[in-house]
Amino acid sequence: MTDTSTNVTAILADFVLNSRFENIPEDVKLESARTLLNWMGVAIGGCKHESVEIVLKTMGLRTEVGRASILGRKEQTDGLNAALINGISSHVFDFDDTHLATAIHPAGPIAAAILPIAEKRQISGAEFLHAIILGIDVTCRLGQSVSPDHYSVGWHISGTAGIFGAAAAASRLLGNNPQQTRWAMGLAATQSSGMREMFGSMCKSFHVGNAAKNGLMSAMLASNGFTSSEQGIEAKRGWANVTSTKQDYSFITEGLGEKFLISENSYKPFASGVVVHPAIDGCSQLRDEYGFKPNDVESINLKVNPLVMELTGKESPSTGLEGKFSIYHACAIAIQHGKGGENEFSDAAVNDPIAVSLRQRVKPEIDPTVPADAMGITINTKDGRTFKKYIKKALGSLENPISDAQMDDKTRDLCRPMLGDAGTERLIETCRNAANLANAADIATVATP
Amino acid sequence: MTDTSTNVTAILADFVLNSRFENIPEDVKLESARTLLNWMGVAIGGCKHESVEIVLKTMGLRTEVGRASILGRKEQTDGLNAALINGISSHVFDFDDTHLATAIHPAGPIAAAILPIAEKRQISGAEFLHAIILGIDVTCRLGQSVSPDHYSVGWHISGTAGIFGAAAAASRLLGNNPQQTRWAMGLAATQSSGMREMFGSMCKSFHVGNAAKNGLMSAMLASNGFTSSEQGIEAKRGWANVTSTKQDYSFITEGLGEKFLISENSYKPFASGVVVHPAIDGCSQLRDEYGFKPNDVESINLKVNPLVMELTGKESPSTGLEGKFSIYHACAIAIQHGKGGENEFSDAAVNDPIAVSLRQRVKPEIDPTVPADAMGITINTKDGRTFKKYIKKALGSLENPISDAQMDDKTRDLCRPMLGDAGTERLIETCRNAANLANAADIATVATP
Numbered sequence: 001m002t003d004t005s006t007n008v009t010a011i012l013a014d015f016v017l018n019s020r021f022e023n024i025p026e027d028v029k030l031e032s033a034r035t036l037l038n039w040m041g042v043a044i045g046g047c048k049h050e051s052v053e054i055v056l057k058t059m060g061l062r063t064e065v066g067r068a069s070i071l072g073r074k075e076q077t078d079g080l081n082a083a084l085i086n087g088i089s090s091h092v093f094d095f096d097d098t099h100l101a102t103a104i105h106p107a108g109p110i111a112a113a114i115l116p117i118a119e120k121r122q123i124s125g126a127e128f129l130h131a132i133i134l135g136i137d138v139t140c141r142l143g144q145s146v147s148p149d150h151y152s153v154g155w156h157i158s159g160t161a162g163i164f165g166a167a168a169a170a171s172r173l174l175g176n177n178p179q180q181t182r183w184a185m186g187l188a189a190t191q192s193s194g195m196r197e198m199f200g201s202m203c204k205s206f207h208v209g210n211a212a213k214n215g216l217m218s219a220m221l222a223s224n225g226f227t228s229s230e231q232g233i234e235a236k237r238g239w240a241n242v243t244s245t246k247q248d249y250s251f252i253t254e255g256l257g258e259k260f261l262i263s264e265n266s267y268k269p270f271a272s273g274v275v276v277h278p279a280i281d282g283c284s285q286l287r288d289e290y291g292f293k294p295n296d297v298e299s300i301n302l303k304v305n306p307l308v309m310e311l312t313g314k315e316s317p318s319t320g321l322e323g324k325f326s327i328y329h330a331c332a333i334a335i336q337h338g339k340g341g342e343n344e345f346s347d348a349a350v351n352d353p354i355a356v357s358l359r360q361r362v363k364p365e366i367d368p369t370v371p372a373d374a375m376g377i378t379i380n381t382k383d384g385r386t387f388k389k390y391i392k393k394a395l396g397s398l399e400n401p402i403s404d405a406q407m408d409d410k411t412r413d414l415c416r417p418m419l420g421d422a423g424t425e426r427l428i429e430t431c432r433n434a435a436n437l438a439n440a441a442d443i444a445t446v447a448t449p
Numbered sequence: 450m451t452d453t454s455t456n457v458t459a460i461l462a463d464f465v466l467n468s469r470f471e472n473i474p475e476d477v478k479l480e481s482a483r484t485l486l487n488w489m490g491v492a493i494g495g496c497k498h499e500s501v502e503i504v505l506k507t508m509g510l511r512t513e514v515g516r517a518s519i520l521g522r523k524e525q526t527d528g529l530n531a532a533l534i535n536g537i538s539s540h541v542f543d544f545d546d547t548h549l550a551t552a553i554h555p556a557g558p559i560a561a562a563i564l565p566i567a568e569k570r571q572i573s574g575a576e577f578l579h580a581i582i583l584g585i586d587v588t589c590r591l592g593q594s595v596s597p598d599h600y601s602v603g604w605h606i607s608g609t610a611g612i613f614g615a616a617a618a619a620s621r622l623l624g625n626n627p628q629q630t631r632w633a634m635g636l637a638a639t640q641s642s643g644m645r646e647m648f649g650s651m652c653k654s655f656h657v658g659n660a661a662k663n664g665l666m667s668a669m670l671a672s673n674g675f676t677s678s679e680q681g682i683e684a685k686r687g688w689a690n691v692t693s694t695k696q697d698y699s700f701i702t703e704g705l706g707e708k709f710l711i712s713e714n715s716y717k718p719f720a721s722g723v724v725v726h727p728a729i730d731g732c733s734q735l736r737d738e739y740g741f742k743p744n745d746v747e748s749i750n751l752k753v754n755p756l757v758m759e760l761t762g763k764e765s766p767s768t769g770l771e772g773k774f775s776i777y778h779a780c781a782i783a784i785q786h787g788k789g790g791e792n793e794f795s796d797a798a799v800n801d802p803i804a805v806s807l808r809q810r811v812k813p814e815i816d817p818t819v820p821a822d823a824m825g826i827t828i829n830t831k832d833g834r835t836f837k838k839y840i841k842k843a844l845g846s847l848e849n850p851i852s853d854a855q856m857d858d859k860t861r862d863l864c865r866p867m868l869g870d871a872g873t874e875r876l877i878e879t880c881r882n883a884a885n886l887a888n889a890a891d892i893a894t895v896a897t898p
Contacts, residue, residue, distance in 0.1 A: 054675045154686030156639075183650075190605075190652050191659065193642040197686040201632075201676040203639050210640065226503045227650040237603030237646040 006249045008145075009233045012138050013181035015256050016168045021130040028260045029435055032129040035136070037431035038097050038267045038407055039107035040071065040447055043090035044427075045342055045414025047072030051202040052089045055081075055209070068116040069444040072418040079116030083166075083216045087112035087209030091158070093342050094204075094324065095271045095414075099136075099264055100398060102143035102157055105208065106265065109162030110135035110169050112212035113219075117173045118440035125437025127173065133262050135169030140261035142233065144251035146244035151196070155243055159194030159207030164233075166215020167222075174223045179230065186228030187218035189239040269396040269406060270340035272323075275308045276330035278375035278391035283334035286379055286387045292335075294354050296381045300331050303367040303376030315359070323350040332358035335379075341413045373397060404432075419449055455698045457594075458682045461587055462630035464705050465617045470579045477709045478884055481578040484585070486880035487546050487716045487856055488556035489520065489896055492539035493876070494791060494863025496521030500651040501538045504530075504658070517565040518893040521867040528565030532615075532665045536561035536658030540607070542791050543653075543773065544720045544863075548585075548713055549847060551592035551606055554657065555714065558611030559584035559618050561661035562668075566622045567889035574886025576622065582711050584618030589710035591682065593700035595693035600645070604692055608643030608656030613682075615664020616671075623672045628679065635677030636667035638688040718845040718855060719789035721772075724757045725779035727824035727840035732783030735828055735836045741784075743803050745830045749780045752816040752825030764808070772799040781807035784828075790862045822846060853881075868898055 021029075046052065047070065068082035071089060076082075090096050090108045097107045114131050117123065143150075143161040151157050167188035171181040191214045194207030222228070233239050240247040270280045279302065286292075304327065314326040323329040323345045332355040333344040349355060370376060373394065379387045393399040395406075402410070408428050415424040423446070430437070430446045437443070470478075495501065496519065517531035520538060525531075539545050539557045546556045563580050566572065592599075592610040600606050616637035620630040640663045643656030671677070682688050689696040719729045728751065735741075753776065763775040772778040772794045781804040782793040798804060819825060822843065828836045842848040844855075851859070857877050864873040872895070879886070879895045886892070 051675065054670065054673045154691040186647065186650070187652065187655075190644050190647050190656065191642050193640050195639050195681075195686055195688070195691055197678045197681065197684045197691075198635065198639050201635070201678055203636065203675075203677045206636075206675070207639065221503065224503045226500065226652075226655070228652045229646045229650055232644075232646065235646045237644055239644070242603040242644055242646075 006234055006253065007231065008249050008252045009182050009185050009231050010178070011253060011256070012168065013178050013185060016134045016138060016172050017178060017181055019130070019134055019257060021126050024130065024133060024260070028133060028263055029129060031262050031265060032133045033432055033434050034267065034404070034407060035097055035107050035132060035262060035265055036111065036129065036434055036443070037411060037428060039090055039111050040427060040431055041411035041414040042093055042096045043086055044072035044418050044447060045095070046089035046092040047418060049089060049092045051092050051205055052085055054202070055085055055088060068119050069448050071447045072415070072449070074449055079120065080213050080217055082116045083112045084209040084213040086115060087212035088205045091205035091208040093271055095268055095342060097265050097267050098274070099140045099143070099261060100266055101264065102140060102147045102161070103151060104140055104143045104161055105158045106136040106139050106162065106165065107132070108208040109158070109166045109211035109215060110139065112209065113166035113170050113216040114173055115444055116216065117170060119444050121173070123173055123440045125434040125440050125443070128440035128443070129434055131169040131173050133260055134172060135165035136262045136265065137260050138168040139165030140264070141252045141256070145248050146240055146246055149246040150244035153244065154196050156194040156196050156198070156204070156207050159211045160192045160243065162208060162211035163188045163192050163215040163218070166212050167218040170216045170219035171222065174219050176219060176223050180222040182230040183226065183228040184219045184222035186230060186232030187221055187226070188215055189232030190228065191218065192239055192243070264398060266396060266398050267402055267407060269402045269410065271342040271345050272330060272340060273312055273325050275372060276312050276327050277394040277396055278373065279327055279330045279377065280334040280340040281394040282375060282377040282389040282391040283331050283379070284338045286377065286389055287335050287338050290387050292381055294336050294358050296383070297335060297358065297361055298380040298382045300335070300362045301378040301380070302327070302331070302362065302364040303370050304364050305370050305372040305374070306366050306368060307372045308375070309364060309366055317350050320345045320347045320350055327364055328359040328362045329355065331362045341410065343413060423449065455683055455702065456680065457698050457701045458631050458634050458680050459627070460702060460705070461617065462627050462634060465583045465587060465621050466627060466630060468579070468583055468706060470575050473579065473582060473709070477582060477712055478578060480711050480714060481582045482881055482883050483716065483853070483856060484546055484556050484581060484711060484714055485560065485578065485883055485892070486860060486877060488539055488560050489876060489880055490860035490863040491542055491545045492535055493521035493867050493896060494544070495538035495541040496867060498538060498541045500541050500654055501534055503651070504534055504537060517568050518897050520896045521864070521898070523898055528569065529662050529666055531565045532561045533658040533662040535564060536661035537654045540654040540657040542720055544717055544791060546714050546716050547723070548589045548592070548710060549715055550713065551589055551596045551610070552600060553589055553592045553610055554607045555585040555588050555611065555614065556581070557657040558607065558615045558660035558664060559588065561658065562615035562619050562665040563622055564893055565665065566619060568893050570622070572622055572889045574883040574889050574892070577889035577892070578883055580618040580622050582709055583621060584614035585711045585714065586709050587617040588614030589713070590701045594697050595689055595695055598695040599693035602693065603645050605643040605645050605647070605653070605656045608660045609641045609692065611657060611660035612637045612641050612664040612667070615661050616667040619665045619668035620671065623668050625668060625672050629671040631679040632675065632677040633668045633671035635679060635681030636670055636675070637664055638681030639677065640667065641688055641692070713847060715845060715847050716851055716856060718851045718859065720791040720794050721779060721789060722761055722774050724821060725761050725776050726843040726845055727822065728776055728779045728826065729783040729789040730843040731824060731826040731838040731840040732780050732828070733787045735826065735838050736784050736787050739836050741830055743785050743807050745832070746784060746807065746810055747829040747831045749784070749811045750827040750829070751776070751780070751811065751813040752819050753813050754819050754821040754823070755815050755817060756821045757824070758813060758815055766799050769794045769796045769799055776813055777808040777811045778804065780811045790859065792862065872898065
């Protein structure tokens with residue numbers, strides 16, 4: 001059961017410290033700016049969520065002094081609590097980036113951990129993006145080495161693996177030496193936590209914030225000489241063996257420095273569970289192509305994988321959160337609004353009479369031959385027309401990623417209420433141009449009102 | 450493998466909130482003052498350890514303002530970081546209390562979590578001791594329900610189970626309602642962490658501090674409405690099932706409120722691994738009874754369980770830490786000094802020529818018929834005399850606990866360098882009299898210079 005044959009903690013520490021930005025492929029660099037922008041959007045959009053308010057109230061009392069930014073807000077706090085809060089707000093809508101092979105949402109733990117460092121020290125935009133690339137690589141490689149067993153046991157992998165990338169990226173930006181970086185990884189291993197049992201409660205996004213905060217703290221403690229095991233990942237009683245029945249370290253070592261897993265990062269166009277994305281994509285497309293109105297629709301017939309009904313079979317959702325897991329609501333808002341952002345999954349949108357009425361005309365039929373990420377859609381209108389669409393790979397999938405323009409629109413929807421129109425354009429431009437910034441602290445500046 | 454038949458999270462939350470101090474047996478109340486005093490001594494003794502200095506340096510930068518005490522020191526910090534630091538310092542010498550059935554060191558996570566609450570709010574000494582009793586009960590019952598499997602997998606149970614007692618005790622003192630207390634337990638479950646792989650590094654005591662800090666944070670967040678699973682312990686993917694192959698909840702429910710596991714708490718008289726305690730006890734007794742000097746000793750012959758040599762077989766330790774795990778050094782300092790406190794396990798004591806010379810005369814012989822907690826000792830002097838002692842239950846074991854006078858002496862050894870003679874006597878008196886204090890904040894006051 002235990003594999004202690006490799007020395008992956010040291011391998012990853014050396015990789016993170018020795019990587020050079022000029023050797024990173026151009027498409028990977030571009031992807032890191034996309035990841036950054038997508039993350040900023042969801043974090044700013046989520047910054048007034050109740051979870052965030054409670055954490056700020058709780059921790060703010062403890063930290064009367066601080067100079068780290070809270071995305072989307074005017075308050076400041078200390079670096080560790082900023083990492084916690086920005087990590088929470090970026091995951092609270094479940095609208096952040098996804099590494100599909102592991103189900104990890106990687107930007108949150110890593111970007112939230114290093115932003116306070118950029119605000120405290122002089123870090124260039126290139127160094128900042130580079131740290132994001134490396135942190136995501138560490139987290140996703142580690143996640144793959146224990147997937148899917150680790151997740152099946154009950155661990156929320158975005159938190160449990162996220163903390164390692166946070167510790168690694170922060171170690172690099174703090175100038176930790178190789179031993180300090182191995183200690184930071186050990187400190188991360190011994191703080192790795194977060195269970196799937198908490199899904200449905202505020203703890204889900206708390207895991208992401210906690211990974212950011214504790215990963216940053218790991219790197220800070222190690223930089224001051226706090227010791228740990230130097231084989232926190234692979235030791236007999238290290239993280240991989242204690243938390244998973246599978247350890248395949250070839251996912252960590254193979255192609256390290258050549259292939260960067262941020263290239264496999266995906267960004268949701270729709271603020272809902274991923275299995276209903278083909279429905280929103282297909283219904284929106286048919287609406288735009290044929291111009292019918294909600295009142296014209298007689299029925300919406302779907303052919304879906306059994307998993308879709310298992311996960312999103314809720315016929316009559318009453319809250320926005322329930323709407324995110326309703327195939328009925330997904331079709332309704334796509335036909336009503338032509339999109340599925342956070343606004344279309346608000347409590348108000350779920351209780352809108354037009355959406356309620358459309359939901360009742362959705363007829364899903366289970367078809368095991370339809371893959372879980374595909375869907376067959378047939379819309380019949382009252383005047384007897386029939387429109388069909390088979391979605392093989394929905395918008396936002398790795399094969400059909402959202403365009404830069406679509407990501408900008410998503411960012412606008414999320415950020416305008418917090419930053420205003422001009423402020424949102426400034427944020428978009430700054431993130432897209434991040435590789436050329438002399439000072440990455442500018443990213444935090446444009447992300448606050 | 451999974452047992453979800455009981456609702457132990459709710460049972461424990463109700464128990465903690467409904468318990469009344471007047472119903473606690475007198476011997477349990479007395480034990481709580483002993484636990485408090487023993488914990489104070491080791492925390493104050495450890496307050497200048499390098500681990501503490503590093504954490505203070507790291508976290509102090511973040512929290513310029515704060516009013517919670519750091520035991521033994523003049524600096525103050527915020528409540529969460531005080532919980533972290535006081536938890537670390539109390540475990541850094543491995544000289545704190547032990548619940549032998551689970552190997553949990555229970556005072557650290559719980560007392561360190563609630564002391565900052567006592568400094569912020571008006572809590573009586575009785576309420577403070579009561580919270581310690583209940584927190585230790587929660588932690589040790591939970592630990593027993595998953596022992597020994599949980600520890601065998603690789604979890605450091607003082608941290609992983611300690612956080613629940615910290616969250617429960619803090620919930621009570623913060624006035625959390627039952628649902629908030631269940632949330633706090635869920636927040637504790639999803640932050641439970643700490644691996645045995647880290648033993649030998651600073652992370653070992655970090656686990657105890659982290660359990661205190663994160664347990665306190667769990668209770669604080671829950672009190673402000675941060676939601677979690679309400680079945681964090683027993684759910685299908687809850688703490689017990691995810692981290693252990695054994696779940697026997699009868700250890701949680703049986704005798705709850707009648708039997709208090711703090712009564713099974715033990716206090717080390719010697720600052721070393723527990724398997725060498727019979728050697729220190731026996732050699733000290735023979736020295737005191739027969740008055741021989743180090744130079745009189747020809748040989749020290751031992752009959753020991755195989756485990757003793759496996760864990761403490763180091764013949765020539767060169768540091769204090771190595772000395773703690775050397776049966777040779779244990780006999781040497783017992784004959785040289787007649788005791789085995791932290792001073793006898795310093796680097797200087799390990800390199801003292803008298804101790805080095807005595808070590809070379811120790812001859813352990815493995816005898817599987819000798820239990821692991823017993824030892825046969827035969828000392829031959831150069832003038833031909835022979836002294837024998839068989840230690841069945843060493844001083845500090847449950848069957849042979851240290852006396853109040855011995856605990857006071859241990860406290861004096863640890864605290865006089867930090868608090869002075871008069872200050873140390875004040876600490877001893879305040880802890881022993883804690884049940885009658887109008888304000889438990891006095892405990893923190895007398896524990897700082």
